[in-house]
Amino acid sequence: MIFQKISEHEQVLFCHEPRSGLRAIIAIHNTTLGPALGGCRMQPYESEEAALEDALRLAKGMTYKCAAADVDFGGGKAVIIGDPRTERTAERFRAFGQMVASLGGRFYTGTDMGTMPEDFIHAAKETSYIVGLPEAYGGSGDSSIPTAQGILYAIQATSYFLWGTEVLKGKHFALQGLGKVGWKVGEHLLAAGANLWVTDVDQGRVDAFLQLATAYAGEVKAVSGAEIYGVDADLFVPCAIGAVINHTSVEQLKVKAVVGSANNQLATSEDGVRLHERGILYAPDYIANSGGLIQVADELYGHNHERVLRKTKAIYETLVSIYQQAEAQGISTMKAADQFCEERLYQRQVRNSFYLEQRRPQWELVK
Structure with missing residues (x-):
């Protein structure tokens, strides 16, 4: 294997x-x-x-992530x-x-x-x-900032697709992980007036986040470990380790959608189908969490904050398009996203082949 x-x-x-x-x-x-x-x-x-x-596993995911974000990297x-x-x-x-x-x-x-x-x-x-x-x-700085901003755009796109509104006030979110990205996502949600269930392997981070939350109107409650999968929320937001969407957790979820920053959230491709069969909308992780990738890719051309922000906002439109494609074809959003990326890879291969064919006569003359 x-x-x-x-x-x-x-x-x-x-x-x-x-x-x-x-x-x-x-x-x-x-x-x-x-x-x-x-x-x-x-x-x-x-x-x-x-x-x-x-x-x-992660390298393959980056191929699709770069294709979805439309950056010139593999x-x-x-x-x-x-x-x-x-x-x-x-x-x-x-x-x-x-x-x-x-x-x-x-x-x-x-x-x-x-x-x-x-x-x-x-x-x-x-x-x-x-x-x-x-x-x-000489770098572009903390990539967790655009990553978290991209997750907020992904959550707004998902909210718009499900409920016809980007307003998150009063919505309930199950936030797993309060690390570099998860903490910032949590702050965005609190600022939007949302209510949160939170968990992290580090109890110190949980306590600190609960203290932070006192400055906001939304309600925040802490749960431990696997309890986060069973809370009654609108969205599950995984921002820690991968493979958290598996045969067991899919059956526990009581949410309408899964949108988070963790890489490779699905333990297997079949788990994406299971979410689809349960009517739970899934934001493909490599699209939702691509804000950090967009920033570091932009850095190689001379970092420009406005350019990064504009490209990160495109996560919203890309996700809505994926959701619509999946709905029209009756397939999982993961399959629709893979098709979207594979088409971009194919088109680039076609262009590369055409370029090589056009250049070959000149190379032969030089020889």
Whole structure:
């Protein structure tokens, strides 16, 4: 199974640098649209196989994410095997930077779960193929800001499709995860007058968010762990780990839609069909959470805040189009989104082939 998934990717690179303790994997899925772009995740994976599985899955997701966001980049992902609480050292990230440099521009990367923009200041000393650095170091800054803004646009698009209004006041949201993005999404929802159920593995973050919520009119309640799936809410907003929509949780949900920032929210493609069969609208994660990608991709052309905001707003129109396409065809929104992205990839392949055919006579004359 793993070999089959590897064969779907253009390149997979393993790295072990003993002096720094770096153990990492870079997976490049598809570069039809341009060089691969994807974040670097750090986790204490239980095995190298688990790390590889995650890298392959996330890299493929980035191909579709780049296609949906209409940026000129392909899909890739990096994972570092280690505990981010104790093993995020300068030496590891410099070694990782050398690993990225060895690919000669086929892969651009930056922060993801378990890593921080400051980590890549060290990596950037070894390679220029780093994005999302702090603004003081020439980067575009915190990518969680446009990611959270994009999720708000996705929620508004979903509300408009379901109820004919973007007004979120009085609506109930089940928010899973209060990290860099989830916290900001929660603030947006509170400012809009919404009511929230919240949960996070870190009780300290939950307590801090409850304190923040006292300044807003909406009601906020905390639940623990898997209880979040069964609360009576309008939307479920997963902003933590992936694969949270599975055979068990689908049956527990009491919501009208799922819209969140977590990557790879569906444990399997069948879970998207299960949501569809239950009448629960699903905002494909790689469309809803593409705000951060849009910012780091824009950075490579010279960061422009207004340009990023304008492109992030397009998440709204893209999602409404996907919802309409799925409804018209009687298919899941995930399948409709995949079709949308695959058509963009196909059209680019056609253009690339046409360009090569037009150039061939000149190359032959030069020879």
